[in-house]
Amino acid sequence: MKDTDRISFDMGDAPLIEMTSNRRITVEGSTGILHYEAENIKINTNTIIISFCGRGLRVRCISCSCVEVEGFVSKVEFIT
Amino acid sequence: MLNGIFRFIKGNVCFEGEGKFPERFLNLTVRSGINLWNARPSKKGISGCMSASDYRKIRPVAKKSRLRLRVTKKRGLPFIIAKYRHRKGLFAGAAAGTALIIFLSCFVWTIEINGCETVSEARLISVLSENGLSRGSLRQGLDVSKIKRDTLLRVDELGWMSINLSGGRAVVEVREKAKKPEINTHAKPCNIKASFDGIITDCKVRNGTLTVTKGSGVLKGEMLVSGVVGSEQNTVRYICADADIFADVSSEKELYFPKSFNYNSLEENKAERSRLFLFNFSLPCNMAYQSFGSAVYTDSTQSLVLNGVKLPLGLKTETAREVSEKTVTPGKKQVRAAAENQLALYEAFEKGGSVKVKRELKLTEDKSGYYCAAKYIFNENIAKTVDFTVNGE
Numbered sequence: 421m422k423d424t425d426r427i428s429f430d431m432g433d434a435p436l437i438e439m440t441s442n443r444r445i446t447v448e449g450s451t452g453i454l455h456y457e458a459e460n461i462k463i464n465t466n467t468i469i470i471s472f473c474g475r476g477l478r479v480r481c482i483s484c485s486c487v488e489v490e491g492f493v494s495k496v497e498f499i500t
Numbered sequence: 501m502l503n504g505i506f507r508f509i510k511g512n513v514c515f516e517g518e519g520k521f522p523e524r525f526l527n528l529t530v531r532s533g534i535n536l537w538n539a540r541p542s543k544k545g546i547s548g549c550m551s552a553s554d555y556r557k558i559r560p561v562a563k564k565s566r567l568r569l570r571v572t573k574k575r576g577l578p579f580i581i582a583k584y585r586h587r588k589g590l591f592a593g594a595a596a597g598t599a600l601i602i603f604l605s606c607f608v609w610t611i612e613i614n615g616c617e618t619v620s621e622a623r624l625i626s627v628l629s630e631n632g633l634s635r636g637s638l639r640q641g642l643d644v645s646k647i648k649r650d651t652l653l654r655v656d657e658l659g660w661m662s663i664n665l666s667g668g669r670a671v672v673e674v675r676e677k678a679k680k681p682e683i684n685t686h687a688k689p690c691n692i693k694a695s696f697d698g699i700i701t702d703c704k705v706r707n708g709t710l711t712v713t714k715g716s717g718v719l720k721g722e723m724l725v726s727g728v729v730g731s732e733q734n735t736v737r738y739i740c741a742d743a744d745i746f747a748d749v750s751s752e753k754e755l756y757f758p759k760s761f762n763y764n765s766l767e768e769n770k771a772e773r774s775r776l777f778l779f780n781f782s783l784p785c786n787m788a789y790q791s792f793g794s795a796v797y798t799d800s801t802q803s804l805v806l807n808g809v810k811l812p813l814g815l816k817t818e819t820a821r822e823v824s825e826k827t828v829t830p831g832k833k834q835v836r837a838a839a840e841n842q843l844a845l846y847e848a849f850e851k852g853g854s855v856k857v858k859r860e861l862k863l864t865e866d867k868s869g870y871y872c873a874a875k876y877i878f879n880e881n882i883a884k885t886v887d888f889t890v891n892g893e
Contacts, residue, residue: 452527458541479539482530 435465442493444480445472450487453479462499463487471497511552511576514538519567522546528561552578607779608637609668610809615675619657627654628672635812636779639665669809688887689738692725694718695884698747708741718747724883738890745883748857751876753846755839758869760829766796767822775816782816792822832870836863839872854880 435449447463447470454469455462461479462471477491517525522545529536529550534557539548545567550558552574562569584590611628613621628634631650633642644663652661659677663670692708699717703710708725712718727741771790775782798821803814830838839861847856858877863870 452530453523456523456526456541456546478541479526481535481537482526482539483535484530 433466435467435470437470442474443490445489445493445496447487447489449485451485453482453487458491461489463489467500469499471495471499473497507551507576509577511574511578512549513552513555513571513575514547514549514573515555515569515571516542516545516547517562517567517569518544519565520545521565522567525561525565525567528565529558532557532561534558534561547572552576605668606639607668608633608635608639608642608665608670609812611635611670611672612809613672613674615673617676619655619674619676624651624655624672624674627651630654633663633670639668688740689727689890690740690885690887691723691727692741692743692745692883693886694720694722694724694745694747695882696720696747696749696880698749698882700724700745700747701879702746703743704745705741705743707739708743710743712745718882727888738888741885743883744881746879747882748877748879749854749882751878753843753874753876755842755872755874756869757830757835757838757872759867760827762825762827764794764823765826767824769822771820773818773820775818777812777814777816779812785815790820792820794823794825795820796823797821832863832865835870835872836861839863839874843874851876851878851880854878 433449435447438446438448447465449465451464451466453461454464455471456479458477459475460471460473461477462469472489472491472493473495474491474493477489477493480488480490482488519525522541525546526536526539534550534554536548536550539546555571558569611625611633613624616624625634628647628651631647631654633647642665644665648661648663652658657676658674660675662673664673665671697717697719700712700714703712703714703724705725708727709729711723711726718724724745725741725743727739729737729739731737769790769792771792773787773789774785776785777783798819800817800819801814802817804811843859843861855878856876857879860875862873862875864873865871
């Protein structure tokens, strides 16, 4: 019998998103910023593109693989 | 907070970039290893902050991303130094101030003593000063253990001592020795006899046989407590009698006051000389000088006190006051007042252990002066220990 209860995923390249309410978001595993506006920020990662919509958005700090976005986030979209 | 301090020390600039591709600028900046913070999108492009050293390297990145950068704010220590670089006196003053603080902190400024109960603080400070610890001593040269040992040897009343140097403050903690109780080591047999004539008011016998009663009159030398005690086996024991026998004792005190006498009186004329002192150094403030035939000199010191701590900085004033000899002819009232004063001193110092029961004062006058006769009744301990020897049978 096949064991269908156990489902495993390979999460090696996937970004890690940490959210503090809808005010601060940290994205680890980012490769760059694709779109930068006060109402919309799009962040590129290895596997997907993450889009944050809201108001007063800004990049608090940025490094080679990590971006911290601050502001009032109303929508998070994952674009493949 | 630490981050903010480091950024301030390194210096940072806030900039505004005008262009179409602020995202490219951000990505290229990060890949160049340049740290950027507070990045905000603006209408024309982007604004943010970075360190001053990184801003110098940002030009090729801005060119690649077609962004025109403009500095909006400069913050940090390098910019403050650059602004005041022509004000050399400021830096010299800051350096001199720092050097002065470092220099002054090498000395002991105050000595605080805790734990003194019967030992006088002034005496302890004087002994410490003789042993090397005083206001103005160099902290580095102090051998604290030796000072402690020498002070404990000099001041017998102290049982324990500790000296802690905290900045410019020397804190001396002391604990006094517990007093030994008085032990009667009188080994020979003795009686208690009266040292004065008097009327017995109270008897406290610790050892021996009481031979008088309360209210009885005794003469000087009369036996009060016997050291010969009989035992139950009809034998006799010879012990050292010990007792306190209180009696009302009469005494007289005579005083004489001449009709006129000379005394030295302080005049209004005075000269003050002040000196400003810091540790052992002093600087004269005024050079007032006046010569007097006879003068009395007094010294006063006023030290600066900060937060309850007395500093070794202040003003020393030496005052010379003229003194002249005057002849006084006191009246009866003044003589009586003077007699009262002298008798008060007599009662306090010569009869300190006795309780005054009654006093009669009589003032008589003759050609040469005044005679004051005071008749006292003091209640005091008239017990006197007198040894006796026992000849063997």
